[in-house]
Amino acid sequence: xxxxxxxxxxPAALGRAGTExxxxxxxxxxxxxxxxxELERGEVHPVSFELLGEGRRLADQLGxxxxxxVLGPPxxxxxxxxxxxxxxxxxxxxxxxxxxxxxxxxxSFTKALTDLVNTYxxxxxxxxxxxxxxxxxxxxxxxxxxxxxxxxxxxxxxADGSLAATRPTFGGSLLCTIYTLNCRPQMAxxxxxxxxxxxxxxxxxxxxxxHDLRMLEDEIVTKVVGFLSDGQxxxxxxxYADVVVAGGLGxxxxxxxxxxxxxxxxxxxxxxxSRPLVQKGWMAADRQIGQTGKTIRPKLYIAAGISxxxxxxxxxxxxxxxxxINTDPNAPIFDFANIGVVADAVSFLPALTEVFIRRLxxxxxxxxxx
Amino acid sequence: xxxxxxxKQVPDSAQIRVHPVTNTIMRxxxxxxxxxxxxxxxxxxxxxxxxxxxxxxxxxxxxxxxEEALRKALTYGADRAILLTDRHFAGSDxxxxxxxxxxxxxxxxNSFDTPDIVFTGKQTIDxxxxxxGPGIAKRLNLVQLTYVAKITSIxxxxxxxxxxxxxxxxxxxxxxxxxxxxxxxxxxxxIRRGSLDDALRAARSEIVKWNAAEAGIEDITKCGxxxxxxxxxxxxxxxxxxxxxxxxxxxxxxxxxIANELVASIFTHQPxxxxxxxxxxxx
Numbered sequence: 306x307x308x309x310x311x312x313x314x315x316p317a318a319l320g321r322a323g324t325e326x327x328x329x330x331x332x333x334x335x336x337x338x339x340x341x342x343e344l345e346r347g348e349v350h351p352v353s354f355e356l357l358g359e360g361r362r363l364a365d366q367l368g369x370x371x372x373x374x375v376l377g378p379p380x381x382x383x384x385x386x387x388x389x390x391x392x393x394x395x396x397x398x399x400x401x402x403x404x405x406x407x408x409x410x411x412x413s414f415t416k417a418l419t420d421l422v423n424t425y426x427x428x429x430x431x432x433x434x435x436x437x438x439x440x441x442x443x444x445x446x447x448x449x450x451x452x453x454x455x456x457x458x459x460x461x462x463x464a465d466g467s468l469a470a471t472r473p474t475f476g477g478s479l480l481c482t483i484y485t486l487n488c489r490p491q492m493a494x495x496x497x498x499x500x501x502x503x504x505x506x507x508x509x510x511x512x513x514x515x516h517d518l519r520m521l522e523d524e525i526v527t528k529v530v531g532f533l534s535d536g537q538x539x540x541x542x543x544x545y546a547d548v549v550v551a552g553g554l555g556x557x558x559x560x561x562x563x564x565x566x567x568x569x570x571x572x573x574x575x576x577x578x579s580r581p582l583v584q585k586g587w588m589a590a591d592r593q594i595g596q597t598g599k600t601i602r603p604k605l606y607i608a609a610g611i612s613x614x615x616x617x618x619x620x621x622x623x624x625x626x627x628x629x630i631n632t633d634p635n636a637p638i639f640d641f642a643n644i645g646v647v648a649d650a651v652s653f654l655p656a657l658t659e660v661f662i663r664r665l666x667x668x669x670x671x672x673x674x675x
Numbered sequence: 676x677x678x679x680x681x682x683k684q685v686p687d688s689a690q691i692r693v694h695p696v697t698n699t700i701m702r703x704x705x706x707x708x709x710x711x712x713x714x715x716x717x718x719x720x721x722x723x724x725x726x727x728x729x730x731x732x733x734x735x736x737x738x739x740x741x742e743e744a745l746r747k748a749l750t751y752g753a754d755r756a757i758l759l760t761d762r763h764f765a766g767s768d769x770x771x772x773x774x775x776x777x778x779x780x781x782x783x784x785n786s787f788d789t790p791d792i793v794f795t796g797k798q799t800i801d802x803x804x805x806x807x808g809p810g811i812a813k814r815l816n817l818v819q820l821t822y823v824a825k826i827t828s829i830x831x832x833x834x835x836x837x838x839x840x841x842x843x844x845x846x847x848x849x850x851x852x853x854x855x856x857x858x859x860x861x862x863x864x865x866i867r868r869g870s871l872d873d874a875l876r877a878a879r880s881e882i883v884k885w886n887a888a889e890a891g892i893e894d895i896t897k898c899g900x901x902x903x904x905x906x907x908x909x910x911x912x913x914x915x916x917x918x919x920x921x922x923x924x925x926x927x928x929x930x931x932x933i934a935n936e937l938v939a940s941i942f943t944h945q946p947x948x949x950x951x952x953x954x955x956x957x958x
Contacts, residue, residue: 345842408847411809411819443769443809444813447770447773447814448813451770451904453769453804453806455769455804475686476691476803477913478691478693479911479912479913480911480913481907482908482910483905484906485904486904486906526852527850528850529847529848529849531847532845533839533846533847535846548951583861583862597798597800605941618913625945628941629920639920639922641916642920643921644920644922644937644944645919645920646923646933652930653930656934657934657938660935660937665952
């Protein structure tokens, strides 16, 4: 669906940004940085901690406070989320604790968050670009009629204190820096794994500001009637895997995906693919890695038969070590991989799996050092 | 039953090139397509119509050339196509886009029939924000159902709908009401090939074109650049990595030797991996 048209910024945009008017008076008392703490089925999504790390940096640059926003049902999980927000260095927490916030529903969460914003007036509001965060952020921004920059890869504060939100556009071919000029809060979403996970501390629970939610269950049209877990075996928590093996068109046939899975299993990793394989129906969409799929940040990433188009690159650049296997020595993946092998992935993967099996066998890894 | 599907014409991202000097997108010669994610929304809309009866109206906002995308949508079997085009819309961000589209959807309701469901794709491949669907829902006060993998049931007389919504680590089953806005996930359904009849009809059909006034928009300051709280200040190319990959020599070697060399190289780069892989893997 439609979004901003970003080529070069149209001349009028530059003109407007250049002749930036002062922020309207009623927005001038909007202060502090907020991070929405995503809590679903009792667990805090790690992206919330990554955002607290970013939020801390922005708040320090602005000389303001960092607040976590926790919305959830009364009980242990919500209390744990509050404690975790402090452990990841929030200065205070805004808390709405209501039974009708047990499951995420757009209506109740949008009202709770917009009420908080209208009452306590933050200048910056960050949310994870998860299915929940994107669902919520769009509704909140539209309700508040403020700017929202989605899927940012870089956040900074300008000399004048405004948020400079950088995001890829056109599938990652270009980056653009976006400002929310005359509205507050300045909202941004960031995908899981795009930002580094900050250190957890033992900081005790500090100031918690409780807020009410005046809403009745009857006012909420949508009811959650079930949850089908992906289960342990198929739990594609790809974004947070330490080792990832992914395949592209170079695998040639859907049957060869097994070679990928074998290697992943051998080295204790997860597996994924580039966009064309999802389009061909070879792999489920939530295993897609790249700009329109998942961002990963593993210690080891092995790309087999992936050419490395820019939209793929955007999703894997945070990996510590990128190994690329491709028949084409000029494939763009070799421009950003650390180690390259010009080889046919279909014949190379089984050999690589075998070598790993041999070398990782108990007692064998001492020999590896030489 | 009346269904509105919002689509967007986008440049085929696989073929986008960036001008090496000016860092602008070189649009010349880049073919445009219907945003691939929108095709799943369109297909789902057509399936619902085929099952429950009624009409599918396709709506897009864009330059006059976006007519092509609408005509393509008609070949799949949509009943009506409306192009929202006005230079006042230029430079719209997600907030201004959702305003214009929601006004046009209200006008579609006035001119034809009030929509029971509005569909969008989950996001576009050029902007990737996934925010316009939620924006439309909020402005039209529609129930918002995003990332829908499956519509389990629709009961028109009870105005009830049950869907499966993708969320982190699983799928939620949601029971809700019409009218609603659904953003459809990709890969959820097989996209039909249009019939010959539809192709002929599409070629003959007139695409309805609305400017801002015709779409019922009175306050033009809510559109385009003026209606967009966000402004793009800088556009630049990603910094290339300084070093290219270290290549494992593959000349005149057996594949096992190459694999051996690669694994040695991996462990040289990241010695800690030796221990981590051996304890994590099933080797």
